[in-house]
Amino acid sequence: MKDQTVDAWLRAVARRKPTPGGGGVAAHIGANATALMAMVVRYSRGPLFNPAFAAALDGYTQRFVQLSSADAIGFEASQQALKAAKHDLALQDSAYLQAARAPLLMFELGGHVSRQLLAIYTETNRFLISDTQMVALMLECTLRTARLNIDINLKSCHASEVIEPLQQRITTQTPTQQALKTLISGFDLE
Numbered sequence: 001m002k003d004q005t006v007d008a009w010l011r012a013v014a015r016r017k018p019t020p021g022g023g024g025v026a027a028h029i030g031a032n033a034t035a036l037m038a039m040v041v042r043y044s045r046g047p048l049f050n051p052a053f054a055a056a057l058d059g060y061t062q063r064f065v066q067l068s069s070a071d072a073i074g075f076e077a078s079q080q081a082l083k084a085a086k087h088d089l090a091l092q093d094s095a096y097l098q099a100a101r102a103p104l105l106m107f108e109l110g111g112h113v114s115r116q117l118l119a120i121y122t123e124t125n126r127f128l129i130s131d132t133q134m135v136a137l138m139l140e141c142t143l144r145t146a147r148l149n150i151d152i153n154l155k156s157c158h159a160s161e162v163i164e165p166l167q168q169r170i171t172t173q174t175p176t177q178q179a180l181k182t183l184i185s186g187f188d189l190e
Contacts, residue, residue, distance in 0.1 A: 018079075023071035023103050026145035030110050031064035033138035037117060040132050044125040060113055064106065064142075071102035071149075078153075089158045096153040097162060103149035104166060110142040111173040114180050121183060133187050140180055143173070 004012065009028070013020050038057035041049050078099035085091030117135055124132045150170065157163050 019072035019075050020068060021072075021075070022145060023075065023106070023149045024068040026103065026142055026149065027064045027068035027071060027106050029138050029145065030106055030113075030142035031061045031068070033110075033135050033142060034058075034060040034064060034113055036131055036138070037113065037135045040124050040128050040135065041120075043128055044120075044123065046123055048120050048123055057113075060109060063109060067102050067106050067109070070105070074102050075099050093157045093159050093162050096156045097166075100150045100153035100166065103146045103153075104169065107143060107146040107150060107173060108169065110139055110146060111176045114139045114143065114176050118176070118179050118183065133184075136180060136184050136187075140177075140184060143177055143180070 009020075013025060034057050038054045038061065041054045041057060078095040081095035081098065082092060085095060114136075117132075117139060121132060121136075147170065150166070154163050154166060
C-alpha cells in the first residue's frame with residue numbers, strides 16, 4: 001500500500017474484499033493529518049518549529065502508512081486463526097488481539113501527535129489556521145476510527161485478563177482525546 005497511487009488505494013478500498021478496510025482508512029487519515037501538520041510546521045516560525053520536528057512528523061506519516069499494511073496483514077491472519085480455533089477460546093482471543101494490534105498502535109500514535117498539536121496550536125502560522133484545524137479534525141477521526149476497530153475486536157475476546165492491559169493503554173489517551181475535543185469545539189465550523 002505504501003507505493004500505491006491515491007487512485008489505486010481508493011480502488012483497493014472499494015473492492016469487494018475485507019482489506020484494506022476501516023483500519024487501513026484510519027491509518028491513511030492519520031498519515032494525511034501528520035503530513036499536513038508537517039507542512040504547517042515548515043511554514044511556522046519560532047523555537048517550536050524546527051527541521052527536526054518536521055522530520056519527526058514525516059516519520060509519523062510513514063509509520064501510519066506502515067500501520068495500514070500491518071492492519072491488513074493482522075486482520076487476514078486473525079481470520080485464518082479464527083477458522084483454526086473453532087472451539088479454542090484462548091486461540092480465538094489471540095486472533096482478536098492480533099486484529100486489534102495495528103489499530104491500537106494507530107490509536108497511540110494518533111494520541112502522541114495530538115498532544116504535539118495541542119502544544120503548538122496557538123503558535124502555528126496564523127495564515128494556515130484552516131490547515132491546522134483540519135489536522136485536529138483528522139486526528140480526532142483517526143482516534144475514533146482506530147478505537148472503533150480496537151473495540152470491535154476486544155468485545156469478541158472471552159478472557160478479561162487479555163483485555164485489561166489494552167483497555168489501560170486506551171484509557172491513557174482519554175485526556176488527550178478530551179483536550180482535542182475541547183479544541184475542536186472552539187472551531188467555527190458552521
